[in-house]
Amino acid sequence: MSARNDTPFHGADDHQHGHDEHGGAAHGTRRGYVIGFVLSVLLTAPAFALVMTGVIADPRITAGIVTVLAAVQIVVHMVYFLHMNSKSESGWTLMALIFTAIIVLIAIAGSLWVMFNMNLNMMPKGMMDAM
Secondary structure, X not given: OOOOOOOEOOOOOOOOOOOOOOOOOOOOEHHHHHHHXXXXXXXXXXXXXXXXXXXOOOHHHHXXXXXXXXXXXXXXXXXXXXXXXXXXXXXXXXXXXXXXXXXXXXXXXXXXXXXXXXXXXXXXXXXXXXX
């Protein structure tokens, strides 16, 4: 590991240890960004290839694999590009992320529930014509 590749991008003299003056998260290094980029490419390429080639006949299996790769890629982006961990800002960024994920899951689940029930309870076409 060379010193040139591991120096933070923001203020090399004032931030030797990668922390800002308020004790926040470490800034990214060139090596960290390259690792994040390579992992992102390695997660995107198989998903793209699966969809474009149709190598797996069942679209549900393909969708499941692509979803898993997407979830892993979200974690890669959060760690390598957003520098989120349990230590940054005393864990508040992680708590905000968890809260956001819960709200998004509630919104998605609620929307699917409402759409399913609306479809289930719609009036049949024959009854609309009779009115």
